[in-house]
Amino acid sequence: MLRIECPCCGPRDHDEFRYGGDASVTRPAYDDPDFEAWYRYVFVRENPAGLHREYWQHVVGCRQWLVVERDTRSHTIASIRFARETRA
């Protein structure tokens, strides 16, 4: 299983987390009417063999959404940050 080092709670098994998908895509502003932008955000994915930025939420811990950089080939985790910090 993956071990995810939550910046709030420390290293935990991945089954404490909820996977939240690709974190590299940019969500359009809430009132952005651009269809293409929303289409890309919802449906278009890179699926890289290598480092992948993805969202995980520590649901049975601090409930924070995290951005995890994981190597899809080895499952090695390169970095973990609070999602809020990556946005700031």
Next chain:
Amino acid sequence: MRRLAIGGRIDRSQPMEFTFDGRAMTGFRGDTLASALLANGVRLVGRSFKYHRPRGILSAGPEEPNALVTLGTGGRREPNLTATTVELADGLVAESQNRWPSLKFDAQGINGLFAPFLSAGFYYKTFMGPTRRAWMFYEHFIRKAAGFGRAGEEPDPDRYDVRHLFADVAIVGSGPAGLSAALAAGEAGARVVLIEQDFALGGTLLSDPQDSESAAWLSGMLARLAGMPNVSLMTRTTAFGAYDGNVLGLVERHGSGTADPKEGQARQMLLLLRAKSIVYASGALERPLTFANNDRPGIMLASAARIYLNRFAVLTGTRVVVATDNDSAYRAAFDLATAGAEVTIADSRAEPIHDLREQARRRGVAVRTNSLIANALGRRAVRAVSLSEPGGAATVRCDLVAVSGGWSPTVHLTSHFGVKPVYREDIQTFVPGKLGAGRFVAGAVMGGLTTAGAIEQGHRAGVDASAFCGAAKAVQQPVRLELTEIDAGPDDSPLGTSLRPAPLAQLVRGGYGSPAILPELHRPRRSGETSHAKRTRGGDEEGAKLAAGKAFVDIQMDVTTQDIALAHREGYESVEHLKRYTTLGMGTDQGKTSNFYALSAMAGLRGMAVPEVGTTTFRPPYTPVAIGALAGRSIGHHYKPIRRTPMHDWHVANGAQMLEGGLWMRPWFYRTSGRDVNEAYVAEMRMVRETAGLMDISTLGKIDVQGPDAAEFLDRVYANGFARLPVGRARYGIMLRDDGIVFDDGTTTRLGERHFFMTTSTAKAADVMSRLEFLLDTAWPDLRVSVTSVTYEWAAMSVAGPNSRDILAAAFPDLDVSNEALPHMGLLEEQYRDMHLRIIRLSFSGERAYEIYVGASLGNEVWCRLMEAGAPFGLKPYGVEALGALRVEKGHIAGPEIDGRTTLDDLGLSRMVGKRSGYVGEVLERREAFSDPARPRLVGLRCFEPGKQLHAGAILFRPNESLQGHGLGRITSVTYSPALDAWVALGLLAREAAVEGAEIVAASPIIGQAVRARVVSPIFLDPKGERLRG
């Protein structure tokens, strides 16, 4: 075969009684079942998978392909255990497998009866090809003939458990490398867990004589390790899988000395070990040789013969032929000779190391060089072997053939992370690939076989692994062990060519080119020995006669050299195809002794080098793990947790039939309302429509939303507007996903300017909560809003029906619940005595109704108060079945309609949104495809055929249309409506057909029924909503 009077690591003062196929036998503490069987003279232990050939014990470890037994009786019956790893226990009941009617006389053993059907590719062709139908015919016979053990059918009475472990350094294997690593890591100050599958520590050292230097080294090491509080030594524990995050899956077997666990003790324990670093010291497995009839009882790995002799004091043969292509088997030969056996070594090499011949001479062991084992004679036990030698064929009588085809490092666990093993041409075997950070290897798994080397490597790995975890105290020099005897060769590889079997590829190219005669091969030779090889070439009649009989590659799955040749001829050449076509390596032993030979054979046939052919993927588990251990205590009602509402006990005490919904237990219906659900729900519906009913709605998701931007947040989250919702009012809201599909619905009440109380459906509560947090954390961190799940904090109940207000007033006499004070969609938040009540006037049933929220600990009290006050008004409880039916009558959507495929427009809810913008899902909801006239939209359906009823899931067709295919839509929810005295339903029907008044046919192919119904408004009752107002 006999037990020696002295020696071995068995305790002769502790005899153990056991039975094998009903025959009473005795062994000793310290025996395995296999060693005890051998000590009792048992050679024949089973019948083979396909051909029912007699089989004996090949190995002394978990790689055993043959000696599969079933242990225990009744619910404790456990099949397919390797006798070589079963610790002997008093009272053990063991049975052989796959024989009928008895092991010695096997009716199906009439060899070849099924052979034509069962050659390689039988299953593959039968299932994949045009002969698929033939399976119907064969199945009956094949199922009876082929197979492994039979599992018990009664419930397993034993307990299994799961534990979680943490360590700095996990070490797999307790041989010289593992022990040395444990000592170094322990001295460095790391928290160490050493894992050993055997019940004794020592690994390969256990196969040395008791009075040897290595035995002394072992006991010294164990004493030192036992004194280290930071080192834990786990025996009877198999590391069966290595997973991401350096997590090792371990299974620990309990119950030593007794056949069954003691009271309260788990039979097996699954351990999840999270280690900062891992040292793999998993050793190597000896390979057998491939020659005609190489599966006969009495043919054993040389290392196993040595283990049975030195560890278990069982001399497995008195006239022994040791057939080898490497030096390591000489140890077994010498020890067997010392124990009194008459030993002949058939060494396939032209020139073994001179020193070994000298030593052999001194021990009276005959060495035949250039001697190739070709065939084994004897049926239920080997009687003699045919050797092919430069001077011609020779037959040597024997009762044991000890074979060695070199060694394969136990790379399984190191490969579980997806690290492919790499081929080392110099020693012609696979070794672990490049491991990730924090993972180390030591000992024979790296490809070396010397004890001194293993100790050195183990020490280094222990130091490195500790340093990786930050444990770096000073560590002493390793405790060295210099073995004399045949260990005294060149420094780095005293056993010389022991890990250097000759390449089969060479051999095949050099003269064994025709795959048809592959069976005559027994083993790859070294290059430059083609002259020898030519002796038994296919054209050589004498050679062919000499090697008549099946030569097994995968002994457990009955895969022969001919099968591999056949796979090659038919084009199944890639390793993965070969495996599936021949079933090679697919048995319970996962081909531990056979994979390498199969690879080399295929490489030879294809004229490629072994690494070009590749290896199959190693996957967990390394050895079979009982399902019980994986399940642990999560069985029966512990299978998953249960959520009970604060009023749960009341429901149960008052006749509720409970229903699982997700993890929640909810009242389905009350037996006081009717004998069965169909009778009860209709009665409960009538009650709600005519008087009043009380329903437990505590399972709704409840979310507290606070902050200066709370209104703005909800305005974006819901498709319909919330910004202008007045304080003290509730509103029905609907959420979309980003892709424009409806996500969930519920109500949100404005408690204050910056404070909202949201409810969600029971099913989506967790998803909605997580989604709100996602939006706040990732999309709109600028919004000053906090969301908190308060689902468990609030008990909730709904009183619904014409009498509901009177009941509320009676229950809480001081509260003003008049229509003016508490109108439809109004809120009353009041302290009533010691109770903080939140009463929201909301209706799902279509009747005047109030949702009453109170702290969970007071839920039952308020419920009882309402029941008591409501009794004079006819109040009774109702369950989810009636609730679901009431909402269908009102055309309210729920889970069956919000199925992850429907849009607002599909559900007729677009008008709620109007021309708003800036809400989640808005843009993609406007996709062109969503306005396709073939898209279904919500309709009401009313059955007009007397005596017939509608069924959920029915497919909708136009009248006179053929009832084929997916139709124009489907029924999502259905109920009998007592108000209309008709069966009514909600359905999703193609827009083009969804014309009110149109006739439609609802077909339920599964029950073979088609019912005529009319398309109507989905709101069957009180379309103006007069009943819920006022």
